Amino acid sequence: MSATGNALGGATSPYLRQHADNPVHWLQWSADALGEAEARDVPILLSVGYAACHWCHVMAHESFADDEVAAVMNADFVCIKVDREERPDIDAVYMNATVALTGQGGWPMTCFLTPDGRPFFCGTYYPKAAFLELLAAVADAWRTRRAEVEEASTSIAGELQSMAAGLPGGGPALEPGLCDHAVAAVLRDEDVERGGFGRAPKFPPSALLEALLRDYERTESAAVLDTVLRTCTAMARGGVYDQLAGGFARYSTDESWVVPHFEKMLYDNALLLRVYAHVWRATRNRLAGRVARETARFLVDGLGVGGMFASSLDADTDGVEGLTYVWTPAQLREALGDADGQWAAELFGVSDAGTFEHGSSVLQLRADADDPERFERVRAAMRDARRARPQPARDDKVIAAWNGFAITALAEASVALDSPEWLTAATDCARAIVDLHVVDGRLRRASLGGRVGDGAAVLEDHAALATGLLTLHQVTGDAEWLTSATALLDDAMAHFADPDRPGHWFDTADDAAALVVRPADPVDGATPAGASLMAEALQAAAHLAPDPERYARLADATLHAGTPILEKAPRSGGHWLAVAEAAVRGPLQLAVACESATSDLLSAARFLAPGGAIVVWGAKDSSELLRGRDRIGGRDAVYVCRGRTCDLPVTTGDQLLVALRRAV
Known part of the structure; x- marks a missing residue:
């Protein structure tokens, strides 16, 4: 095989299609692509990103669209482009390598591999000049110091194998005291003044908030509830929340939730919808109720595609980050008139100095308006004005796991806020996903435009979708969803469970295409780990399925495998803690x-x-x-x-x- 051109035009990933016109001879990850590197005896240049990533766009514009850079890439490397959302298994393996080698990770991720996939140099974003220097250095090392490269790649692969072994056995017993310990440790890390945990950048801690809310409902601890409300309020009033149309950005660049990284991800908004709906149910907090309603509406109106939900909205508009969302006082007066413009500027914190770039401001709502009718009228006019602006691109790729999150959140929110239309949206999504993504009895991860991709689903897809279907079964009483959910769980148990360690899970199936290591990461991140999601799904199935004991035994074993995280690193186990809080009550x-x-x-x-x-x-x-x-x-x-x-x-x-x- 010979790479004679760019091969991304037929991809099912919008991110890959963004690079289909690059002069780089990009290939998708495949055995043939690795074989091309073997045949040419050149290293692989692996570039991993996602459609809503700002710095991915910057590197693409500076380097991948540049003829000079492309010529070097094509001559000395086999170039493979991967969408991390479509192939989280590849992303996980090489992100672990990147973090191990550099101490940090992020996207775009840039890795150099041997033809059999062993990494020997990794990084993230490189400006054009630095990237050209790096390409020359790597190519020279490959030609003149091959033994050193091979030795380094073998050592790194061995380290990745050790990391992929997952959690050690012998964790503490799952009991209320372990949950109390984990909660106390989390509360010590709270930023009491600004809400959230740790320092900037701050990501919405959706799983931790859900876990803390469940702890509050078990213990009635005022301190725990105060922590939940402080963080939920700070996010909802800050710039990380879209004050006009609902929905949350991926994270805040500052400690006070003022300036977001503007991409809006399906997974964040689905997980946060669940949190705010549950806060409303437990406390009747008015702000939480409004945010839940607006976020559900954003999911349906902003991300709905073919009955399912798209992956994200871009951070950039016409190459400018935040262009759609930020305002100046003059823009407010132009859209609203002088009186309402001045009122809106004061309400939403829009000043001449600005909170963002070039004197513009991200909208905040530090206090409720004293005139609710005027508030809604002004917001409607601002939404109309904003719609007339250029809009961010949408990644219409459908991810099974993230749609599972949306199904669960919409179904639970429909009950909490008495909104039947959200249950309809959840049901429509479930039916579309099951019909399209289950092929010959096996789940596929992603689709685009009604065409399902070839990539097999990973553990989180099976577990998150199963939980969504089990939630629908509970709300609707329809046995169809229980049948579909248990089929997904049975498939996961057959293909993802570690046969040597009950309760431990691999993130890829036993019959999936082999990588340099088989990933098995039990730590919760921006989304819950596949293993903690399995604990949740199995726990529900243990009380709903016709053969409950087989699910109950595995649920208990899975939760026990996760207790070391709750003991030693509870902030990295938010979803584990949420499932554990339910488990210690029975559930x-x-x-x-x-x-x-x-x-x-x-x-x-x-x-x-x-x-x-x-x-x-x-x-x-x-x-x-x-x-x-x-x-x-x-x-x-x-x-x-x-x-x-x-x-x-x-x-x-x-x-x-x-x-x-x-x-x-």
Whole structure:
């Protein structure tokens, strides 16, 4: 095979298609691409990024679109371009190498590999001049110091193998005391003044917030609730939240949540929708309720594609970061008139000095407007004015795992905020994903424009989508979703479980194309780890599926495998902690014997049930939790269980509240 041109034009990734016109002879990752490097006896230049990445665009413009740079790349390397969202397995392996070699990671990621995939030099963004120097140095080392390169790549590959071994066994027992320890450690890291954890850049800590909220519902700790509300409020009032159209940016570049990195990711907004909907359910906090509604609307209107949800909106507009979103006082007066323009400038923190670049400001809302009607009118006019501006590009790629997050969040938010249209959106998404992404009984990770890609799904896809389908089963009572969810879990158990260590998981299937190492990362990051997501899905299946014990045993083993993270690095185990908080309560199960989804008692059960609880409804024997359980004396009844221990049924909301308090 010979690379004679750019081969990205037919890719299912919009990120790869962004590079289809580069003079670089880009190939997609494949055995043929590695074979090309072997045949030419040249190293591989691996470039990894994603469509909404600002610095990926910068490097593409400076170097990959440049004929001089491309000529060097084509002559001395086989050049492979990877979308990290489409191939998280490749990204994970080489990001570990990048961090190990440089002490930090990020995108664009630039790695040099031997033809069999062993890395020997890694970095991130390089300006054109530095990149040309690097290309020359690497090519020279390959030609003149091959033995050193081979030795380095073998050593790095060995280190990656050690890192991929995952967590050691022998973690502490899962009990309330371990959760208390993890929560206390997390609270010590809180930025009490500005909200969130640690220093800039600050990423929305969605999994930690969900875990802390579940802890509050178990312990009723005022300190824990205060932490949740401080962070949720700071993010919702800051520039990281879109004050006009809803939805969160990927992270804040500063400690006070003022200036975001402007890309909007599906996964962030789905996970945060779940958090804010649960904060509303638990506290009736008005700001949380508004943010949940607006974020759900952003998902449906801003990211909806073919019944499913697109991956992201770009950070840049016409090559300028934040162009669509920032304002000056003059722009406000032009859009709103002098009076409303001045009022909006004061309300949203828009000043002549600015909070962003060139005297522009990112909108903030440090306090609620004293005139709600004027607030909505002004926001509507600002949205209209903003729509007339150039808009950021959208990555329409559909990722199975992220759509699973959206299904779960929309279904749970539909219950928390009594919004049936969000349940419809979740159901439509689930049906579209199952119909398109399950091919010959196996899940695929990504699709674009109704065409599913060839890339196999990874562990997080199976687990996140299974959780979404199990959530739909609970809310709708439809057995179709339980059947589809257990099929995904059974497939994951067959192909991703570590046969030598029960409860440990690989991130890629046993029959997936081999990489230099088989990734197995149990640590939660911007999204939960595949293993912690499996713990959540298995825990739910253990109470919903017709054969519960096989799921229950594996759920327990998986959670036990994650306890070292809760013991030693709880901020890196937010989703583990959320699942653990549910587990130490049983988890709670509420089986509502009723004739209709409109049952008042069912509504009360859904409102009162803490995060992580299992709630099902229907007629006697309609599901596993309703075996032999019926309405009482012609009245709807709730059967409350903690683990395998159950109370007597109750028939009123007040009785249910008492029963749930006993179960703490």
